[in-house]
Amino acid sequence: MARSPLVVGLAGSPRRHGNSEQLLDAFLEGARGAGAEVRKIPVVELGLTPCRGCNACSSTGECVLRDRMSEIYGALDAADAVVVGSPVFFATVPGVLKVAYDRCQPYWARTHVLGLPKPTRRPGALLLVRGGGDPYGFRSAVEPTKSVFAVLGLDMVGLLKVAGPDSPSDMGRRPEESEHARELGAALVEAVPEGA
Numbered sequence: 001m002a003r004s005p006l007v008v009g010l011a012g013s014p015r016r017h018g019n020s021e022q023l024l025d026a027f028l029e030g031a032r033g034a035g036a037e038v039r040k041i042p043v044v045e046l047g048l049t050p051c052r053g054c055n056a057c058s059s060t061g062e063c064v065l066r067d068r069m070s071e072i073y074g075a076l077d078a079a080d081a082v083v084v085g086s087p088v089f090f091a092t093v094p095g096v097l098k099v100a101y102d103r104c105q106p107y108w109a110r111t112h113v114l115g116l117p118k119p120t121r122r123p124g125a126l127l128l129v130r131g132g133g134d135p136y137g138f139r140s141a142v143e144p145t146k147s148v149f150a151v152l153g154l155d156m157v158g159l160l161k162v163a164g165p166d167s168p169s170d171m172g173r174r175p176e177e178s179e180h181a182r183e184l185g186a187a188l189v190e191a192v193p194e195g196a
């Protein structure tokens, strides 16, 4: 029997169980309903050390920092599809998530410096929530995510942008957004190639 596809979800907010994580939970519920195994990683819990820009990974393809980023590397390497759920903080993603993005530099070094094969293409999705208190929108949170997705071989097949929720109870008043996230979760599983 074929194994279930693995969907990895990165929760990018420093606030646990807030609006973006609730959206991510709905998405992962949809993915599970479509037959996937799901694994959620709340990035803030890992206490990641920022990339030092030492470029050691350009020689070895590996990060010299020894911390719980290894859990994200392992999950990303095993994933058939990846979803990121994040709030917008000062027009981009929160620092905790950006640290994880920066720590993906070894993937860039492997293909762009060391000439190793590109990762197998897989579907990815992004769920963003913003309070809406500034005029800058979602764009500067989408772009860094697209940049890291490109390095990881992830094709953005789902993008959900929700403006308005601010206090963590606000998402509970937006059941249509959670339903949309559930549908996107199921669609992500459908986008995983046969036999992945």
Ligand SMILES: Cc1cc2nc3c(=O)[nH]c(=O)nc-3n(C[C@H](O)[C@H](O)[C@H](O)COP(=O)(O)O)c2cc1C
Pocket (backbone or CB within 6 Å): 013, 014, 015, 017, 018, 019, 020, 021, 086, 087, 088, 089, 090, 091, 092, 129, 130, 131, 132, 133, 134, 136, 165, 166, 167, 168
């Ligand atoms: C430090 C900080 C910066 C924020 N910056 C923005 C922003 O630039 N634009 C915006 O629309 N909302 C901004 N917000 C509001 C959050 O996006 C909003 O509260 C969101 O619902 C939080 O999601 P979470 O519960 O998943 O953390 C900011 C909130 C914080 C705490």
